[in-house]
Amino acid sequence: MKKLLLILLGCLSLNVHAVHPTQGPLQQHPALCNYGYNPNCNQRNGSTNNETMIIHTTVNVPSKYGALAVNRKTGITGGSLNANSKAEAIRNALRTCEKGGSNAPxxxxxxxxxxxxxGAxxxxxxxxxxxxxxxxxxxxESTVMKQCKASGASNCEIAIPEGCSIP
Incomplete structure (x- = not known):
């Protein structure tokens, strides 16, 4: 009987084998980088590969210009927005204000x-x-209203609503 039990245990032990702790489903876990091969780790120095690459890109956005012209005698105004240069904005604002010379200077x-x-x-x-x-x-608009009220003027109101030259 003892011999039979020994033979049975011997047969059962043939299916038992040792598993290396760095192989199998846990080998993928980033916490185990220092133990054997882990595809989620950088194998040089055993460190994790959780580094973020930062790429800086320079985008050159051209400036946009605006200008406002007025005839002080008549109060007629003319403006220009989204011009590619200050000179172009000024030239367009003057041309709009003067209306072909009929409102000059x-x-x-x-x-x-x-x-x-x-403007206010x-x-x-x-x-x-x-x-x-x-x-x-x-x-x-709030800036021109503050200027108007600070001057002591009454009945302050926005005369020219906000216009923007923003790229």
Whole structure:
């Protein structure tokens, strides 16, 4: 009986084999990089390959210009937005304001590079006074209104709504 039991145990032990701990499903786990081969690890120095590559790209966006011209005698204005140069913006604003010479002379009151232009007017005594500014998007109308009120003018209102030259 002892011999039979020994033979049975011997047959069962033939199917038993040792498993290396760095092989099998756990070998994929990044925490086991220092133990054997792991395809998720950089095998040089046993470190993980969780490094992020940062690529810097320079995008050259050309500036856009705007200008505002006014005839101080008549109060007629002309403007230009999204011009490729300051000179082009000024030239277009003057041409728009002067309307082929019938409203000359006009003068540039403000210009902007990659920003916005607006104008306000208010009554100062018996005359209307105008205010112009160039600032960032969403800031210029409040700026001209502050200028108008700070001057002591009454009935301040936006005369030229915000126009932007932003690439």
């Amino acid at each position: 006009c003068k540039i009151v403000t210009w902007v590079r990659n920003g916005c232009i607006a 007017q208010g009554k100062l005594g018996s005359k209307w006074k105008k205010f112009y500014a160039a600032r960032g998007r969403g800031q210029v």
